Amino acid sequence: MPKRDYYEVLGVGRDCGPEDLKKAYRRLAMQYHPDRNQGDKQAEERFKEVGEAYTCLSDPQKRQRYDAFGHAGDGMPDMGGFSFDSAFDLFDMFFGGGRRGRARSGPQRGSDLRMNLEITLREAVFGSNRTVEVPRADTCPECSGSGAEPGTSPVQCPQCNGSGQVRRAVQSIFGQVVNVTACSRCRGEGRIVERPCRSCRGQGRVEIRKTIEVQIPAGVDEDVQVRVAGEGEAGPRGGPRGDLYLAFRIENHPHFTRRGQELIYELPVSVAQAVLGDRITVPTIDGEHILDLAAGTQDGRVIRISGMGVPHVRSGRRGDQLCVVRVVIPTHLNSKERKLYEQLEGRTGRPAEVRKGFFDHLKEALRG
Ligand SMILES: [Zn+2]
Ligand SMILES: [Zn+2]
Known part of the structure; x- marks a missing residue:
C-alpha cells in the first residue's frame, strides 16, 4: 500500500x-x-x-x-x-x-546497523560494488534460531496457552479498558524453551562477522545514507532481520576537490601558454580531455568542462568539472630565458588594473 x-x-x-x-x-x-x-x-x-x-x-x-x-x-x-x-x-x-506491557505480534525484528565506509572519489562518482565485513547477531546455526537444544523443540507456554497474551482490565485515560499485555512467562512468544541450545544459550542468535556484497550508488556524498534491506541484526528467536545503513567518508583526491556535483581542478599553465594560448591535455575523472586555452587567458579564469562532474544520486545527471587557471610564474630561469624576459621588460609597460580576482571568477562560474 x-x-x-x-x-x-x-x-x-x-x-x-x-x-x-x-x-x-x-x-x-x-x-x-x-x-x-x-x-x-x-x-x-x-x-x-x-x-x-x-x-x-x-x-x-x-x-x-x-x-x-x-x-x-x-x-x-x-x-x-x-x-x-x-x-x-x-x-x-x-x-x-x-x-505498559503490550502484546507483540509475532517474533521481534532485529535492530538496524550502521556502518561507515571509506571510499575513493572515483567510487563516489561511478559507484562500485564492495565486499564488507559486518559484525552482527545472526540466527544460530545449531538450533536454527529456535533457542532449543538440537533434538528438542520449544513447547507451548502453559501460562498463556500459546497465545503470548494476557488480558486484564485496567484503568486508562479512556476509563476502564481491557488491556492486552504480553505474557510474562514467554515474553509474548507463546512458546518456551525447556532445554536451551548450548551454542547460543537459548538466545537463538550468535555474534558473527558476516561478509556481504554491497552496492555503492554513483553520486553518493558524505550526507547520503544508503539502506541495505535485511542485512542488519537477526531478531531474537528467528525474528526478521533489521536493515544495514551505510554512511560514507570520501578520501581526498590528488587532482580534484568536490563541491556538490562539481569537481574543481586547478589547471597550471605557463606564462607563455597564458599569453599565446595553447591546446592542453587536462585530467578528468573519466580520463584525459583536450582543452583549447584562449590567447590572453588570465590567472583565476574558470573553464567549465560540462558533464565531467559527479552524477546526481537519483537522476544520474552529471555535474561539470571546473578548471581554475593557475598561471605559474617561473622562479628559476636559464640564461636564455632570462635574456628573453629582459627583452620583454620595458617594452610592455605597466599592466592595466586588475579587474577581477580569483574569487570573482569562481563565483561567476558557479553561478553560470
Ligand atoms: Zn542456538
Ligand atoms: Zn506465555
Missing part, C-alpha cells in the same frame, strides 16, 4: 507550525488509540500512521527532507523502522502514561 502524505495524515497544511502540529497529533492519536478501538485493525494502522507522520514533521531536519523528497527511498532512511512500539512510545511521551 503506498504511503499517504504526512500532511494529509495529520490533516494540516504544508505551512503548519509546531503548535498546530501538536494539536493535530493529540486529537488524532486519542481518536485512534487501540485502547479505545479494541480489535479495530484500521484504527490501529491509523494510530501508527499518525505517530509516524508527527515524528517526521515535528523534526525540522526530517521535515525539510520530507518536503524535498517525499517518501522516496533513501531520502527518508530514518522512518524505515517506525513501528507500533514507536507509536505507543510517542503517545506515552505526550500523555505521560507509563509504558
Whole structure:
C-alpha cells in the first residue's frame, strides 16, 4: 500500500507550525488509540500512521527532507523502522502514561546497523560494488534460531496457552479498558524453551562477522545514507532481520576537490601558454580531455568542462568539472630565458588594473 502524505495524515497544511502540529497529533492519536478501538485493525494502522507522520514533521531536519523528497527511498532512511512500539512510545511521551506491557505480534525484528565506509572519489562518482565485513547477531546455526537444544523443540507456554497474551482490565485515560499485555512467562512468544541450545544459550542468535556484497550508488556524498534491506541484526528467536545503513567518508583526491556535483581542478599553465594560448591535455575523472586555452587567458579564469562532474544520486545527471587557471610564474630561469624576459621588460609597460580576482571568477562560474 503506498504511503499517504504526512500532511494529509495529520490533516494540516504544508505551512503548519509546531503548535498546530501538536494539536493535530493529540486529537488524532486519542481518536485512534487501540485502547479505545479494541480489535479495530484500521484504527490501529491509523494510530501508527499518525505517530509516524508527527515524528517526521515535528523534526525540522526530517521535515525539510520530507518536503524535498517525499517518501522516496533513501531520502527518508530514518522512518524505515517506525513501528507500533514507536507509536505507543510517542503517545506515552505526550500523555505521560507509563509504558505498559503490550502484546507483540509475532517474533521481534532485529535492530538496524550502521556502518561507515571509506571510499575513493572515483567510487563516489561511478559507484562500485564492495565486499564488507559486518559484525552482527545472526540466527544460530545449531538450533536454527529456535533457542532449543538440537533434538528438542520449544513447547507451548502453559501460562498463556500459546497465545503470548494476557488480558486484564485496567484503568486508562479512556476509563476502564481491557488491556492486552504480553505474557510474562514467554515474553509474548507463546512458546518456551525447556532445554536451551548450548551454542547460543537459548538466545537463538550468535555474534558473527558476516561478509556481504554491497552496492555503492554513483553520486553518493558524505550526507547520503544508503539502506541495505535485511542485512542488519537477526531478531531474537528467528525474528526478521533489521536493515544495514551505510554512511560514507570520501578520501581526498590528488587532482580534484568536490563541491556538490562539481569537481574543481586547478589547471597550471605557463606564462607563455597564458599569453599565446595553447591546446592542453587536462585530467578528468573519466580520463584525459583536450582543452583549447584562449590567447590572453588570465590567472583565476574558470573553464567549465560540462558533464565531467559527479552524477546526481537519483537522476544520474552529471555535474561539470571546473578548471581554475593557475598561471605559474617561473622562479628559476636559464640564461636564455632570462635574456628573453629582459627583452620583454620595458617594452610592455605597466599592466592595466586588475579587474577581477580569483574569487570573482569562481563565483561567476558557479553561478553560470
Ligand atoms: Zn542456538
Ligand atoms: Zn506465555
